[in-house]
Amino acid sequence: MTTNTQPAVLIVDDEEMVITSIRAFLRLETDYAIDGFTDPEEAVRRLETHPVDVVVTDYLMPRMNGIQLLARAKELQPEAARVLLTGHADKQSAIQAINEIGLYQYLEKPWDNAQLLLVIRTAIERTQLLRSLSEKIAQLDMAHSNLKDVQSRLLRAFL
Amino acid sequence: MNEAREPAMSAEEMLRLRAELEAANRKLTEAYKLMSLGRLVSGIVHEINTPIGSILSNNEVTTRSLEKLAQFLGEAQQRGTPPPAKALEIVETVRGLAAVDKIACERISGIIRGLKTYARVDEADLRKVDLHEVIRDTLKLSGCEYRRRVAVETDFGDIPLVECYPQLMSQVLLNLLVNAGQAIEGEGKIVVRTRNEDGWVRISISDNGRGIQPEHRARIFAPGFTTKPVGIGTGLGLAITREIVVDTHKGEIGFESEVGAGTTFHVRIPVEHPGSGRP
Numbered sequence: 001m002t003t004n005t006q007p008a009v010l011i012v013d014d015e016e017m018v019i020t021s022i023r024a025f026l027r028l029e030t031d032y033a034i035d036g037f038t039d040p041e042e043a044v045r046r047l048e049t050h051p052v053d054v055v056v057t058d059y060l061m062p063r064m065n066g067i068q069l070l071a072r073a074k075e076l077q078p079e080a081a082r083v084l085l086t087g088h089a090d091k092q093s094a095i096q097a098i099n100e101i102g103l104y105q106y107l108e109k110p111w112d113n114a115q116l117l118l119v120i121r122t123a124i125e126r127t128q129l130l131r132s133l134s135e136k137i138a139q140l141d142m143a144h145s146n147l148k149d150v151q152s153r154l155l156r157a158f159l
Numbered sequence: 160m161n162e163a164r165e166p167a168m169s170a171e172e173m174l175r176l177r178a179e180l181e182a183a184n185r186k187l188t189e190a191y192k193l194m195s196l197g198r199l200v201s202g203i204v205h206e207i208n209t210p211i212g213s214i215l216s217n218n219e220v221t222t223r224s225l226e227k228l229a230q231f232l233g234e235a236q237q238r239g240t241p242p243p244a245k246a247l248e249i250v251e252t253v254r255g256l257a258a259v260d261k262i263a264c265e266r267i268s269g270i271i272r273g274l275k276t277y278a279r280v281d282e283a284d285l286r287k288v289d290l291h292e293v294i295r296d297t298l299k300l301s302g303c304e305y306r307r308r309v310a311v312e313t314d315f316g317d318i319p320l321v322e323c324y325p326q327l328m329s330q331v332l333l334n335l336l337v338n339a340g341q342a343i344e345g346e347g348k349i350v351v352r353t354r355n356e357d358g359w360v361r362i363s364i365s366d367n368g369r370g371i372q373p374e375h376r377a378r379i380f381a382p383g384f385t386t387k388p389v390g391i392g393t394g395l396g397l398a399i400t401r402e403i404v405v406d407t408h409k410g411e412i413g414f415e416s417e418v419g420a421g422t423t424f425h426v427r428i429p430v431e432h433p434g435s436g437r438p
Contacts (some may be wrong), residue, residue: 014307017259021213024252025220028227060205060307062346087208088201109205110212113219 007124008051011036012043012069013058013085018109022056025113026120040064047076054104054123056116059086059093067093070101079130081123085111188402191395192330195337196277202303206270210263217256217263224249273299277329285432287320290328290360294351297329301336308346316354322432327403334396335364335424342368342422359410362426370418380412409433 009032011019019036026034035052037043040061047055055073059066070082084097087109097103104126105119231246276296298311339349343366352363371379375386382398404412408428416422 015209015213017213017263018209020255020259021216021220024256025216027252028220028223062307087205087212109208110215113216 006031006033007053007128008033008035009120009124010043010046010052010055011057012038012040012055012061012066014038014040014061015058018058018085022116026117029117030121032120032124040066040069043069044072044076047073047080051077052080053127054081054083054120056083056085056120059084059088067097067101070097070103074101079127079134081105081127083107083119083123085109085116184402187395188327188330188399191399192277195330195333195396196274199300199304199337202305203270203274203300206303206306207267210266213263214260217260221253221256224253228253269296269299270303272296276325277333278326285322285324287322288325288328290318290321290323290353290362290428291315293325293329294332294353294362297332297336298351301333301340304337305340305343309340309343310346310348312348312350314350314352316352318353318355318360319430321360321428321430323408323428324403327407328428331400331403331426332362332364334400335426338396339364339366339368339422339424342366342370344369356427358430359427360430362428363423364426365421365423367421370420370422371414371416372418376414376416379414404428 007030009026011022011034013019013036016038019038023034023036026032035046035050037046040057041064043055043057044064046052055070057066057069061069066084066086070084073080073082081104082097082101083105084094084103085107086093094103094106097106104123107116107119228246228249231249232242235242235246273296276293277300294313294315298313302311336349336351343349347367350363350365352361352365354361354363372386380397380401382395401412404410404426409432410426410428412424412426414422414424
């Protein structure tokens with residue numbers, strides 16, 4: 001997964017109207033790649049094959065609720081930020097989401113576009129920083145193992 | 160003389176007590192109705208917040224889009240060139256949002272209509288009613304409670320207008336539909352059927368939920384009897400439902416149930432109400 005590519009946002013809501021509205025708003029204000037799914041199971045299949053920076057999902061959906069979806073997202077792409085956007089103002093689901101799946105933000109419907117954009121923007125920054133950090137750590141690991149290799153070859157040469 | 164007067168006074172007293180009892184009954188029904196509405200409120204709020212969220216967002220996007228469109232058109236006019244492709248894209252976006260707004264408004268007005276049918280006082284009188292309309296309006300309300308996990312099917316027969324108290328019938332339907340939804344754990348299906356039965360109309364509400372345990376069946380219409388957890392059931396729903404159907408409308412109510420397979424409630428109402436005054 002590379003950084004500094006076009007940010008990818010995944011929106012999941014069983015109401016097509018929510019996806020249409022958020023997609024239109026993000027297209028107007030940003031250059032993000034936006035994917036929308038009304039079926040959470042299809043969204044999981046998308047997560048299996050395509051890297052995303054942030055997942056924004058409804059809570060109450062058929063077959064799989066938002067927290068179950070975000071738990072799958074966490075397994076598949078742990079760096080991707082997880083946002084719950086729900087009309088179901090239920091403190092219990094919010095607490096469960098924060099504790100169990102490390103929720104990035106909990107938003108309620110009706111949402112405020114400016115706030116939604118701010119959340120998505122900072123979530124993307126966070127995800128890309130995390131990915132960049134992972135890459136740097138991987139590079140450091142590689143450099144470290146190269147150094148160890150050189151060191152052992154030097155030792156062999158001198159001893 | 161005294162002996163002759165006593166029964167007359169006692170009859171008066173009985174009439175007064177009966178009137179008081181009826182008034183108390185009406186108040187209880189009214190209180191129960193408000194309480195059942197209160198239980199639906201969080202579902203209703205959820206179902207209204209989604210379309211409102213869309214409309215608010217779309218309004219903002221439309222305003223910004225029109226500003227951009229005006230800018231593109233103004234620039235094109237100044238240059239004497241056709242508007243850029245981006246302008247047409249904006250028109251398409253706004254057209255799409257207008258279509259979403261229409262659906263969203265229809266959704267909200269459907270729920271409001273259901274609330275009005277349920278709560279309005281001007282429909283408290285006996286009149287000829289299209290029960291299918293009452294069912295459709297009530298389904299909008301009950302759907303707020305379980306729409307995402309329960310599929311609802313209607314199988315409407317060719318029924319005549321029925322002389323009834325629409326507001327009370329709406330309460331009967333709401334009670335039975337909410338019960339049906341609560342009987343379903345997880346996902347399931349509710350089917351509402353109507354049939355014309357020679358001077359009567361039958362409404363059947365079937366669910367594929369857990370069914371009623373045989374030992375509970377004899378008591379389900381008794382006031383105060385409930386198998387639901389504290390805070391969910393009051394034990395009044397089916398008692399009030401029975402009273403509205405049997406006492407108020409001179410109809411019949413019954414059910415068939417199989418544990419683990421589901422329950423069907425049948426409500427039969429005469430097409431012409433046998434009495435004319437409100438009970």
